[in-house]
Each structure stands twice: as structure tokens, then as C-alpha cells.
Amino acid sequence: xxxxxxxxxxxxxxxxxxxxxxxxxxxxxxxxxxxxxxxxxxxxxxxxxxxxxxxxxxxxxxxxxxxxxxxxxxxxxxxxxxxxxxxxxxxxxxxxxxxxxxxxxxxxxxxxxxxxxxxxxxxxxxxxxxxxxxxxxxxxxxxxxxxxxxxxxxxxxxxxxxxxxxxxxxxxxxxxxxxxxxxxxxxxxxxxxxxxxxxxxxxxxxxxxxxxxxxxxxxxxxxxxxxxxxxxxxxxxxxxxxxxxxxxxxxxxxxxxxxxxxxxxxxxxxxxxxxxxxxxxxxxxxxxxxxxxxxxxxxxxxxxxxxxxxxxxxxxxxxxxxxxxxxxxxxxxxxxxxxxxxxxxxxxxxxxxxxxxxxxxxxxxxxxxxxxxxxxxxxxxxxxxxxxxxxxxxxxxxxxxxxxxxxxxxxxxxxxxxxxxxxxxxxxxxxxxxxxxxxxxxxxxxxxxxxxxxxxxxxxxxxxxxxxxxxxxxxxxxxxxxxxxxxxxxxxxxxxxxxxxxxxxxxxxxxxx
Numbered sequence: 001x002x003x004x005x006x007x008x009x010x011x012x013x014x015x016x017x018x019x020x021x022x023x024x025x026x027x028x029x030x031x032x033x034x035x036x037x038x039x040x041x042x043x044x045x046x047x048x049x050x051x052x053x054x055x056x057x058x059x060x061x062x063x064x065x066x067x068x069x070x071x072x073x074x075x076x077x078x079x080x081x082x083x084x085x086x087x088x089x090x091x092x093x094x095x096x097x098x099x100x101x102x103x104x105x106x107x108x109x110x111x112x113x114x115x116x117x118x119x120x121x122x123x124x125x126x127x128x129x130x131x132x133x134x135x136x137x138x139x140x141x142x143x144x145x146x147x148x149x150x151x152x153x154x155x156x157x158x159x160x161x162x163x164x165x166x167x168x169x170x171x172x173x174x175x176x177x178x179x180x181x182x183x184x185x186x187x188x189x190x191x192x193x194x195x196x197x198x199x200x201x202x203x204x205x206x207x208x209x210x211x212x213x214x215x216x217x218x219x220x221x222x223x224x225x226x227x228x229x230x231x232x233x234x235x236x237x238x239x240x241x242x243x244x245x246x247x248x249x250x251x252x253x254x255x256x257x258x259x260x261x262x263x264x265x266x267x268x269x270x271x272x273x274x275x276x277x278x279x280x281x282x283x284x285x286x287x288x289x290x291x292x293x294x295x296x297x298x299x300x301x302x303x304x305x306x307x308x309x310x311x312x313x314x315x316x317x318x319x320x321x322x323x324x325x326x327x328x329x330x331x332x333x334x335x336x337x338x339x340x341x342x343x344x345x346x347x348x349x350x351x352x353x354x355x356x357x358x359x360x361x362x363x364x365x366x367x368x369x370x371x372x373x374x375x376x377x378x379x380x381x382x383x384x385x386x387x388x389x390x391x392x393x394x395x396x397x398x399x400x401x402x403x404x405x406x407x408x409x410x411x412x413x414x415x416x417x418x419x420x421x422x423x424x425x426x427x428x429x430x431x432x433x434x435x436x437x438x439x440x441x442x443x444x445x446x447x448x449x450x451x452x453x454x455x456x457x458x459x460x461x462x463x464x465x466x467x468x469x470x471x472x473x474x475x476x477x478x479x480x481x482x483x484x485x486x487x488x489x490x491x492x493x494x495x496x497x498x499x500x501x502x503x504x505x506x507x508x509x510x511x512x513x
Contacts, residue, residue: 002150041143044075054079079149169368180306181213198403247500299329
């Protein structure tokens with residue numbers, strides 16, 4: 001269970017097959033598995049020459065590209081711990097991760113070198129290395145033998161988004177990431193001739209896990225630095241991309257492209273989604289666009305090394321769709337145990353909402369240098385996810401919401417996801433998020449922040465009032481009165497994390513007044 005094992009297997013089976021291709025505006029470069037393995041071994045030698053030893057942390061700050069992929073595998077080849085950092089973070093956020101992880105080096109893409117230098121301050125002179133400089137040093141090095149790090153050895157520190165406070169370093173071993181990928185492949189066959197588009201950031205467990213899974217099976221990866229719908233469309237058509245991971249906002253942006261032609265994207269035969277609820281109208285459009293593709297939802301978190309639940313393609317079409325199970329995140333995957341419990345850790349009755357807890361070999365060993373937080377999250381040997389959900393009689397999990405996002409209004413629990421689902425069904429809504437804001441009478445007031453489909457609403461008070469009235473009526477037709485928004489705000493866009501999740505903390509800060 002070493003993360004470099006897939007490279008050795010591919011080198012033996014098909015050394016001249018394309019392993020990696022990077023696409024950017026005006027740029028396209030790629031390499032086969034023989035070349036990739038050679039680059040990885042030389043990069044590892046260059047890191048070693050810089051003083052990196054087995055077990056040392058190496059921070060990586062770069063957008064998705066072939067260099068970042070090579071750096072990740074070079075860390076694992078050397079037996080070092082890769083620490084890919086969020087490219088959207090401020091200097092203060094990066095400095096926290098740098099101070100916490102204490103890496104031997106920070107390898108930064110040339111476009112982010114100035115940002116990295118501010119982060120390191122005086123340490124930049126000796127601890128900052130530009131990615132292009134590392135590549136030049138690697139070219140002059142002899143290839144290093146694989147250290148064959150694996151099993152329970154630490155492979156990654158992935159820092160959580162920090163939307164509720166300081167981010168924490170989630171410790172993931174080689175076995176965690178390897179098993180998460182293999183168990184996913186056991187449920188959904190990962191063909192070696194597949195071509196996977198890696199546009200989800202590699203500092204996020206979804207993107208990193210897809211890289212690991214595709215490498216284990218010896219498939220081809222295509223990287224893009226960021227999601228630009230027109231470029232993604234061109235890449236799918238030109239390179240015959242067969243699978244990708246998209247959050248709903250990405251999928252909608254692709255389908256909303258002017259002149260979008262479904263014929264150009266039919267090579268896609270598998271689309272994974274997650275991180276946010278899929279609006280039913282968007283799912284309908286996607287199913288119609290790709291009538292033969294497999295759609296599945298994955299549920300997991302950084303602490304689980306990847307997906308612990310998969311809602312299989314059959315539940316998104318035909319009888320499965322009619323059953324309502326498309327709203328589920330699926331059932332426990334191979335090697336995973338899932339329970340729904342109350343505050344005392346007791347299983348709640350079938351169909352009732354409680355906290356989702358998870359146990360299995362892909363679950364993190366804890367948070368870096370945070371023993372108390374680790375013990376709290378992993379109490380009783382189960383990862384307490386902080387997600388509220390319910391389980392039906394057949395083991396299907398339905399997410400209610402993050403427990404921390406639950407609104408308590410007038411003593412009643414309101415799960416925002418339920419209200420958001422009602423809002424998104426209205427034709428005038430492009431997207432919506434529901435938060436609780438302090439209220440002298442109710443404790444918290446249910447507040448909806450809505451992106452209107454017609455942007456003219458933002459400049460026309462009468463149109464905004466009419467839409468707000470229509471949305472209130474639509475919610476009252478579907479939900480109990482205490483769940484309906486007492487206030488509706490219209491915005492041009494919702495703040496999103498790099499993983500495509502709505503930053504509710506930012507919304508609370510904006511609208512609490």
C-alpha cells in the first residue's frame with residue numbers, strides 16, 4: 001500500500017502510454033509513464049540534496065499542473081510528507097499552515113513565489129524554492145531509488161478549509177489514501193484506458209484522491225490549473241476525456257455556456273459530483289445532456305481520505321430516480337461502517353436525524369499536533385463527522401446538514417439544506433444558501449441568500465420584492481412555517497471555497513447586522 005506502487009506497475013505494463021498531460025491557454029505538454037517515473041525519481045533526488053529526509057514535510061503551493069503532480073509523487077518516492085496548500089489562501093492563512101507543519105521546504109509555483117516569500121519572511125532565503133528551480137536541479141540529478149514508503153507512514157497533511165476557525169492539518173497515511181481509492185474502484189470499475197480530467201484542486205482530498213486512484217489503475221490524467229468552462233469543453237472534445245469530478249456550480253457553468261453543444265462532450269461517460277447539493281433541475285439537464293453517462297454522488301471528507309458513501313448511477317435514472325434515492329449520498333462503501341447517533345452516542349431510530357459517524361481503514365489517524373481535537377473527533381474509535389443525517393431501512397444515508405450550520409429558531413431545529421432545496425426548485429433561483437442570524441425574538445432568524453436567475457432583480461426593488469414574495473409562498477407550500485425564511489437577500493454570487501462549497505461563515509458575517 002505505497003502511493004508509488006501504481007507508477008511501478010504502469011512502468012512495467014505500459015511504459016509508453018501517456019501518463020500525464022497539462023493543458024493551459026496556449027500550452028500543452030505531456031509525458032508517458034517511463035518519463036514520469038524518471039522525473040519523479042530525479043525530483044526526489046533534488047529534494048534529498050536540499051536536505052529533505054524520510055518523514056520530513058514538504059509544503060507545495062501551486063495550481064494543478066504536471067509539475068505539482070511530479071512533486072507530490074517525488075515526496076512519496078523519497079518517503080517525505082506532502083503538504084499541498086490552498087492557492088487561494090491569504091498570507092496569514094499560509095503562514096499558519098507553515099508554522100504548524102514546520103516543513104523543510106516550501107516549493108512554490110513561479111506565479112505564487114512572491115506570495116510565498118511574504119509567507120516565509122526571513123526564512124524565504126533558505127526554505128523557499130521555486131518550482132522551476134526544483135525542475136532545473138532535478139534535471140542535473142541522478143534518479144533516486146524509491147524508498148518504498150507505505151502503509152501507516154504519513155503521506156500527506158491536508159489542511160481543512162478553516163471556515164470556522166484556524167485550519168487543522170489532517171494526517172493521511174499511504175494506506176488511508178490507497179485504500180480509499182481501491183475501495184471506490186471496487187464499487188465503480190476504474191478502467192485503465194480511462195482519461196481523467198483533474199480540475200478539482202489537488203490540495204483538496206477529492207482531487208488528490210482522484211489522482212491516486214487513476215495512477216493505481218495506470219490511467220491517464222489531464223490537469224488544468226482552474227475551471228474555465230470554455231477550456232474544459234474544448235479539452236473534453238479534443239482529448240476524449242472519459243471522467244471527471246465536478247461540483248454542481250461547475251456543471252451548471254459548463255451547461256450554461258453560450259452555444260453549448262452536447263455532441264462535443266459525449267466522451268464523458270462518468271461524472272462524479274459532491275461537496276454541495278445537486279439541484280433537481282440541474283440534474284435533469286445533465287442527464288439529458290449525457291444520456292449514456294454514469295452519474296454518481298460521493299460523500300466523504302478530508303478526514304476520511306475520500307468517499308465513504310457512493311450513490312450509484314442506477315439511483316439517478318429511471319426507477320432509482322423515481323424512488324427518491326437520488327437525494328441520498330448512498331450507502332456505506334466497502335470497508336466502511338456508518339452509524340447515525342444522538343449526543344450520547346446511541347443509535348437513533350431509523351429515519352431520524354442524528355450525527356453521522358464513520359469507522360474504517362481510510363479514516364485519518366487525527367489532526368497534526370492537536371491531540372485533544374483528535375481525541376474529540378475520534379472518540380470511541382469512530383470519526384464524528386459533524387454532519388447531521390438520517391439513515392433509511394435499507395442503509396441509505398440522507399444528509400440533513402452540517403450540525404454547526406443548523407439554525408435554531410424559536411426552539412425548533414431548521415436544517416438549511418431542506419430550505420435550500422425548496423428554494424432551488426423555483427424557476428427564478430440560480431442558487432441559494434440559508435443561514436441563521438441573531439434575532440432578539442426567535443434566537444436565530446432563518447435567512448435565505450439567493451442568486452436570482454435574472455440579474456435584473458438586483459437593480460429593481462419591485463422585481464426583488466415580487467420574487468421574494470413568490471419564494472416565501474413556494475417555501476410555505478412545502479415546509480412548516482418555522483422553516484420558511486423570515487428574510488430573503490439577493491446577491492450576484494455566493495462565496496465559494498476552492499472545493500466549491502458555500503462559505504456560510506462569510507455570509508453570516510455579511511448579513512448578521
